[in-house]
Amino acid sequence: MPGNLMHVGATVACPHGGQATAQPNQSRVTLASQAATTAASLYTVSGCAFTVGNKPQPCVTARWTSPSTRIKVNGSPVLLSAPPGICQSAEQIPQGPPTVSVVQTRVVGQ
Numbered sequence: 084m085p086g087n088l089m090h091v092g093a094t095v096a097c098p099h100g101g102q103a104t105a106q107p108n109q110s111r112v113t114l115a116s117q118a119a120t121t122a123a124s125l126y127t128v129s130g131c132a133f134t135v136g137n138k139p140q141p142c143v144t145a146r147w148t149s150p151s152t153r154i155k156v157n158g159s160p161v162l163l164s165a166p167p168g169i170c171q172s173a174e175q176i177p178q179g180p181p182t183v184s185v186v187q188t189r190v191v192g193q
Contacts, residue, residue, distance in 0.1 A: 084149070084163075084165060084166055084193070085163070085165075085191055085192065085193045086163030086164045086165035086166070086192065086193075087163065087164040087165075087187060087188055087190065087191055087192075088119060088151070088154070088161050088162070088163065088164075088187065088190045088191070088192050089105075089119070089120045089161070089162040089163065089164055089183070089186060090105075090113070090114040090115060090117040090118060090119050090120060090186070090187055091105040091107050091117050091118050091120060091124075092115065092117040092185075092187075093105070093120075093164070093183060093185060093186040093187070094183070094184045094185035094186075095126060095145060095181050095182070095183050096182045096184065097128045097131050097133075097142035097145065097170040097178065097179070097182075098142075098170065098178065098179035098180065098182065099131045099132060099133040099141075099142060099178070099179075100130065100131065100132070101129060101130040101131030101132075101133075101141065101142050101170075102128065102129055102130055103126045103128045103142075103145045103170075103181055104126065104127055104128075104129070105120045105124050105125070105126050106124060106125045106126070106127065107119075107120055107121075107124050108121060108123045108124050108125075108159070109121060109123075109156055109157050111156065111157065112156045114187045114189075114190055115187040115189070117187075119156055119161055120161065120162045121150070121155075121156050121157070121160060121161050121162060122147065122150040122159050122160045122161075122162065123159045124162065125144070126145035126146070126181075127144060127145075128141070128142040128143055128144060128145055128170060131143075131170075131178075133172075133178060140174075140176065140178070141172065141173075142171065142172060142178045143171065143172060143173045144170070144171050145168055145169070145170045145181045146168045146171065147162045147163075147168035148166070148168045148169055149163070149166050149168075150162050150163065151163055151192045152193060153192060153193050154192045154193075161192060163192060163193075164183045164186045165183075166180075167180045167181050167182070167183060168180065168181060169181075
């Protein structure tokens with residue numbers, strides 16, 4: 084499924100309003116003057132207030148489940164804005180898909 088290539092400046096949020104920040108693993112390829120994110124990039128989530136009953140279960144990471152099948156950077160597939168991945172709690176419990184609201188629009192991949 085085609086989607087815009089992601090970079091570290093893309094605005095990504097968990098389903099509960101927490102902000103996800105990319106920690107890139109490469110700096111050779113840039114999109115809109117920012118490093119492209121790959122399947123090896125780690126997204127950390129902060130500010131998620133999700134709770135189940137009385138137990139806090141905030142999202143702490145976001146992981147893309149379907150990176151690009153055709154475009155790679157340093158041997159790792161680049162991330163696409165669609166389809167998104169899954170946010171997870173510290174216990175690796177799936178919390179729902181992240182929302183990508185701002186991303187570069189010039190480069191589209193599959």
